[in-house]
Amino acid sequence: MLFVEPVFLFVFLPLVMLAERISRNTGVTTRSTLLVTSGILFYAAWSWKYLCLLLIAIVCNFGISKLIHHDVVKGNVNQAKLLLCVAVVGNLSLLAIFKYLDFFLISFGFNSTLNLILPLAISFYTFQQVAYIVDVYRQEIKPPALMKYCSFILFFPQLVAGPIVNFKDVSRDLSQFEKSRNLVRYDLAIPYILIGLGKKLLIADPLGVFLAQQQLVMSIGETTPLLSILTILAYGLQLYFDFSAYGDLALGLGFALGIRLPINFDSPYKSVNIAEFWRKWHITLGRFLRDYLYIPLGGSRGSLKRTLLNLITVMLLGGLWHGAAWGYVLWGALHGFALTLYQLYKHFIRNLIHKHIKFTNKPLWLTQTSNGLSNVLTVSFVFLAWVPFYTEGVSDALMIWSSIFSYDGNVIVNANALYELYGIEIGELLLNITLGFTLVFFTPTSHELVSYSVRQWKSMEGSFFYSVLRHPLMLAIYTPIVMIAGKSLIVGPVAAFLYFQF
Structure with missing residues (x-):
């Protein structure tokens, strides 16, 4: 049963919410x-x-x-x-x-x-x-x-x-x-659930339609440079929105029952280094690996060499946790290598720069430029590293990587060839990719949007309208709202969340 399936939205969830009220x-x-x-x-x-x-x-x-x-x-x-x-x-x-x-x-x-x-x-x-x-x-x-x-x-x-x-x-x-003292927070639950449904059904799943076509092409051992580039962009965005959608829905459903779950996703593609990315992506997995593997191994308490070895070990095992395939191991190894490079950079180069170059008042433009370039570098690595995570096999990953670096011709010619060879139209895909990047980098996060809605809600506190809206009987209205919104978003077959396979 999926959070975005009609049987969940229209049968299971309403019955659970009703049972929660009756059992008080x-x-x-x-x-x-x-x-x-x-x-x-x-x-x-x-x-x-x-x-x-x-x-x-x-x-x-x-x-x-x-x-x-x-x-x-x-x-x-x-x-x-x-x-x-x-x-x-x-x-x-x-x-x-x-x-x-x-x-x-x-x-x-x-x-x-x-x-x-x-x-x-x-x-x-x-x-x-x-x-x-x-x-x-x-x-x-x-x-x-x-x-x-x-x-x-x-x-x-x-x-x-x-x-x-x-x-x-x-x-x-x-x-x-x-x-029966749980504080049900519909003001948090409803926006989180609606945002999660939108991410999953309007952004992640349409990108998945293209990726299903790409997998058919790759199954015969073929690809093109443009197809490989679009695959990398589409999968990086699909995984981002699919995973964050599940996180939003989990938070919303938890609040609907008065149980606060930990945030698991916090805009990781805005990170300016790979260590920050791992503090924001699958936060609870990172916490588990840190508290129950990295620190028991010695963490960063020993020599720099031992710290780097611990990092690589943890990331290799973290990659293998995601799936039984060498592609996941390679993905973990790449992130382990990136984290070691970052630690070396912090230990040697950055300390050296700070020692010899002093800014009394660091210009704002310099900070923004540095952060922008660091973000581009981090996200570029993350998207390229998703390739073996997506293919699950090393040979297919190598095929995609080698393909993107052999690009020639212009976009229109390559797009026409993509349609003639495989019947793939990229117009709608490019719109979805553009929308995805716009939402990732230029709009507030789910947590910021929900916080804003809560502030607006609290600004009405004390009014008659506020008293009516927070009355328990309003559950009879809120539930159909979520159901109708879900029904309007479900326009085709519902795809399972990507993290179900892990």
Whole structure:
């Protein structure tokens, strides 16, 4: 079930919102059951069989967390550490079997594979539960009641594609929900949901139509320079808007239930260096890799050589987390290499420049020019690095890269050849790409737009109009508004979110 499907917008979501209102002040068990049941139904719409796998993983992780907490409190550190290792290895082994076993069998020359279907969201809920187990071991959190833990993992707005939520992020809001004290924020929920729907259905999916045509061309081992350039631009924008749309929808749905999820996306294409890009792209994955891999490896506490090695290791594993293909590994390696270059630049060149060149009052034009050039360089690298992420294979990535550097002729001639050879018309595509870049670089972010709408809403506080609009009965009007807006946006088949495949 997708957030942008009619069955979700017109059936599932209204029923959940109605149940949330009806269950107010009915007791902790009923409220927790609502969250757990909605998550189960949401996941079961994809597969009942793999729902059982998810539930088994939840029960096992909850049970072992209780044992770890007991041993830590009693001072049995070695026993707790052993249980922690068992839990982490068990979670990662489950992920490895379903996601990587066939990949490694093929890579090492085995002729037969298991052809296992990748369980939906296994990458996300595995990391989420590993983080929970580690936090319990570190005594940063205490194991909650089973139903609260289940509602934490099965909370449907973040269940299948993130953000990767730490228990401490939502523990208080889940407790408030159980006690019917959750503050539902329709003023935040509705704009986030509408913006997310618009990004997904009006920008990301139309770009995906062209990319489906391009994949058919690439499947026969062909491409053209113009086709390769358009592919790089279209995929970079499609992934941006598709991923940010899911993040907006997750935030909006969370606010609709009174549970604040962490922001997972913050205009990363406006970054002026690769380190800033990774602070703004898939923020919760970056946090997980930092807190549970990079820092335990030593982080930046050791020598510069060890810091760079840690960076490359983390990015390689981060690339592999996205998928069982060498293209993802190459993508991670490229970003690891870029981060090491940036660290070397900071350590040597920038410090040298600042040491010998002093600006008492740095001119504004110089700062703007420097930031502009840095942004162009960063975004150009990111878009080129998306190629192996898109192709998933190294040979296809090399074909696209080599193609773009062999460009000759003019755009019109190459566009005509593209249509004659493959039947691809680029007029509408160019409009979508132009629109995408305009929205990325010259318009406010989703968070800025929502903040503006909230300020306007609060400016009406105290008025009769404000009292009417925030009355719980207005849910009967708000829900149809979201449904009608969603229906008007859904003009064709709905594509799955790209991060569903990870």
